[in-house]
Amino acid sequence: MKARRSTSGLPRAEGEATQGHRNPLGTPAGRGSRIRAWPAANSRTRAAVKQRAELDALQHGVRYRRMFVTLLSVIVVVSSVVVLLGTIGLFAETRSRPLTPTEQSRYQQEEIARRWQAWPATGVFPEEVKYLGLDRAQQYARRVGIAPETECGKGVDASVAGVLQSHGCLTMLRATYIDQTASFVITVGVAVLKDEESRVSATEELTQDDRVGVLPVAFPGTISERFGPDQRQRTGWVGAGPYIVFSTAGYADGRTRAAIPPEEILHSELWPAAKSVGNQIAYFLADPPKVPPCTQGNVC
Structure with a gap:
């Protein structure tokens, strides 16, 4: 090569x-x-690959859609069950049914406790109040006037005010009456406690001294204008619901307690009349109301 x-x-x-x-x-x-x-790669191959990719994406979308629809259906069903149970419970709770003894007692207590606000002043202190006079004759004391609402501590003597305030006294309502013969002046005071339990606790601490209690209310230009603390002959009180109803009485001519012999203070008709008027007002305030038989009235 x-x-x-x-x-x-x-x-x-x-x-x-x-x-x-x-x-x-x-x-x-x-x-x-x-x-x-x-x-x-030719165009046919590319088309087949693209078609497969689109098919895979479509199948993924169908799966996700099924999962979403299933989850949404579960939520709807659960929500419907909750709403149905709530509706049934609400219907069972609000439907008219007979009141239980506990509900009846609570209804009466709440009704009595709100009377001092719900009633007008003339409802708490009626224009005329029945009382028993000599020989138990029925007579009527007439209202002279109604004093403005005041704080508990300002409507009674200091020793009584401390007891009332320590037990949550809310307010004091007072009005003055004269007997049917216009010889006696009587002031009635209603101390409003927050509930009956507080009233019971307060009355257990009140003094039995008949010289202290509600302060008299005199109205100038009327027969009661000379009625003041010195003119009080006796005082007393009675409990009724959440109320302590005080009463005090004196002579319309302005005689003081010091001027009256003790035997007359104890045995005259003045005090029975005053006590009867106070008891009548206490009865009005605490008289049990008629309780409806059902939760929604008279139809169960």
Whole structure:
């Protein structure tokens, strides 16, 4: 074989491939390539791949939609059950039914406790109040006037005020009456406690001294104008519901207690009349109301 001279001046074999015909990886051009040749993707292949991707996405969307619909259905069902149970419970609670003994008692207590506010002043202190006079004859005391509502401590003597205030007295209502003969003046005071339990506790601490109690209320220009603390002959009280009803009485002519012999204070008709008027007003305030048989009236 003849040797050819290369461009560099060195001889080379005749069959040696030139640099321009060598494989880029250094493999001679005459040998087969070890790298697998991938066929070029045509338009049909690309369309099939795209279709498969869209189908997979669609199947994922269907699965998620089913999960969402299922979850939403569960929420709707649970909500419906809750609403149904609530409706049944509300109906059972609000439907008319007979009152229990405890509910009847609470109804009466609440009704009595709010009378001092619910009733007009003329309802608490009627214009005329019955009482028993001599020989137990029925007579009527007539109202002279109603005093403005005042604090408990300002409507009674100091020793009584401390007891009332310590037990949560709310207010004091007072009115003045005269007997049927216009000989006696009677002031009635209603101390309003927060509840019956407080009233009971307060009355257990009240003094039995008949010289202290509610302060008289005089109305100028009337037969009661000379009735003051010194003119009180006796005082007393009676409990009724959440109320303590005080009463005090004196002579319309202004005589003081010091001017009256003790036997007259104890045995005259003055005090029975005053006590009877106070008891009547206490009875009005604490008279048990008629309780409806059912929670919504008279029909269960």
